[in-house]
Amino acid sequence: MNKGRILSLIGGIILIVAAFLPFSYFVDGLYSTFEITVAVLMNFTDNSVMQNFLLQVNPSYGMAAMILALIVAGFLLLTIGGLLAIIKKAGGSIAGPGGMVVLTIAGFLYAGALIFGFLGIGFYLGWLGAIICIIGGVISPDKDKSKINVSVNQQQNVTTNGAPMGSTQSTKNSTPEYITKYCNKCGYQNKADTSFCVNCGNRL
């Protein structure tokens, strides 16, 4: 396993663990994003419970609903992003960090500048996992390969800049060992730059 793959795996596991650890003080105690998401989804159709919940989150229903929606979205991004990073699928290095951004915005909407007094271990672990996923995604082998290809292309462009013809012409010129002269006398295939046949000595 390469380093990027190992980092993605570790980052993904940390993201999922962080989603289930105490994330932030919320209404009346420290809760994980999982617990808040379950509370929101379980009571979603119960108007009286949801109204009470929204009022407890924030005096404004609209802002409270926004905060709850961001927490649910953040939880889903953390867990889905974590899984994508673990099984190495596209988006694994973006979804998890995206979830942490969403959850951090929710934290600021809820607590404002006081956010850092509200945070639990899940918040810090979540950002650690997100950063590890980003690094893992950046140094993954696919990206390394494309970077090498780009640099090779750039080198080719530099070397062919002087040639009047395009790069196809230069690749033909750069492979003289494939251009051969056939001997008139014995038919031996000689290199293009030889004056006499290697096989029979006939002048080419």
Ligand SMILES: [Zn+2]
């Ligand atoms: Zn010959």
